[in-house]
Amino acid sequence: MKHIIETIKSLINNLSLKEAFGLLSVLITILAILASLTSGSFRLVDTQLENARTQKFLDGVKKELSDTRNDIRYLRLEMKSLEEIKDSKLLxxxxxxxxxxxxxxxxxxxxxxxxxxxxxDIEKSLEIPILRKDLEHFNEINESEISHIKSDIDKTNTLILSSLFAIAVGVFTQFLSKKNRKSSI
Missing domain, CATH: 1.20.5 (Single alpha-helices involved in coiled-coils or other helix-helix interfaces)
Structure with missing residues (x-):
């Protein structure tokens, strides 16, 4: 490209002013033609892309329209078959x-x-009911254990409360006996 530009410069230097302007106008005309061709080809590519998108959209619409027509045909056939059944008992x-x-x-x-x-797998199909029975049995055992634990906790709570009450009575008795000793002295 650099060689071409240098060749054009040397030609322009060897030409007269009128010839140089003539050559320059020819080059500008060629560039303008190339620019318009490039622009036109870009517009052509854009138009082709837009046409492809439009065609794809139209194909989708055609398919939907075809499906809708088929649905309408099916409904018409169903309506005809219902019209044939006139008696309510038949309906x-x-x-x-x-x-x-x-x-x-x-x-x-x-x-x-x-x-x-x-x-x-016969074994697997028989395992499910057996597993259900085992699960129910374990749930029953678990509930029984929970009720025993609750009763043990209740007994422990009762024992703790009784012990605390006994300690409180003992402390209160000690307090009263000390107070009685001080008052008698």
């Missing part, structure tokens, strides 16, 4: 059948889970 029966089917499906799922657990 009640259909509703009862639907609830029975839901309950049946729910029970089947639960049964499948239990069956899966039992088939996986």
């Amino acid at each position: 009640a029966t259909a509703f009862a059948n639907y609830r029975i089917k839901e309950a049946h499906d729910s029970l089947n799922k639960r049964f499948s889970k239990i069956e899966y657990l039992l088939n996986q």
Whole structure:
């Protein structure tokens, strides 16, 4: 780049003033064209990015619109099937059948889970009830021990209070006997 600038300087030095201005105007024109092309390509890249964002947004809107249309179609089919059931007894029966089917499906799922657990490891499936019984037994023993400890604490408190009362009576008796001795002297 430095070599190019030096070459241009030497050309300008060898040219007349009019030729130098002509060459300078050609160079400025070339720079202006390059600047406008660069600016245009930046605008083109910005436009392409904006178009890509817009297309992505439009794809999302199209998907939502498609999902909404499918939901509307499903609701229309359901409404048609409900319109076909005109008699209230048929409607009640259909509703009862639907609830029975839901309950049946729910029970089947639960049964499948239990069956899966039992088939996986019989020892583990049998450990849970045994552990529950052990836990209940330990809770009963623990509650029994807690009640014994509480009764022992109550007995100890009663003993301490009785001892303190006896000491207080003894001190009070000593105080009265000393006072009686002083008054008799």
